[in-house]
Amino acid sequence: MNAYAALLRGVNVGGRTRIAMADLRSLLTTLGYTDVRTVLQSGNAVFTAPETDPATLESTIEEALAAELGLTTRCLIRTGPELQTVLTAHPLADVADNGSKMLAVFLSATPDPALAAEHDPVALDPDTIRIGDRVVYQWCPAGIAEAPALVPFLERKWRITATARNWNTVTKLAALT
Structure with missing residues (x-):
């Protein structure tokens, strides 16, 4: 069995897409995850879950959220080793001294190399x-609200889905996987 983290895009933020975490746990358990x-x-x-392609997990969870809970949102999956790599590769560790102001998007x-360039x-x-x-x-030294809006920029310009988590949350997810 492998450990995975599911990151739902835009859930329970600003009164938009709402889901109770008990419902999310129940849904994932119903899908056979432990x-x-x-x-x-x-x-x-x-x-x-048994070793599975993360893209398969993403689509399975997205389809179940829509069918069972009427929730249409993207789900990004990361494995435990992928989350650990995010932590160890932290390029701003020398200045980012507050986990609530540091984001991993x-x-x-x-991204397509041409769009990224x-x-x-x-x-x-x-x-x-x-x-x-x-x-x-x-790194958002003056706070996340004062930082450039990176997620909309990436989604619009790079034509991909992005979802941000603060460093404290990333660290917790990595520890649990």
């Missing part, structure tokens, strides 16, 4: 944004 736990109220879950896919998110704030492997790191 050791299901949710983290916070923002659409994060960890579970174990998870990407649904590796044409629309470089680092240009939004060269001191606080770095690009990793299917993740963009963003």
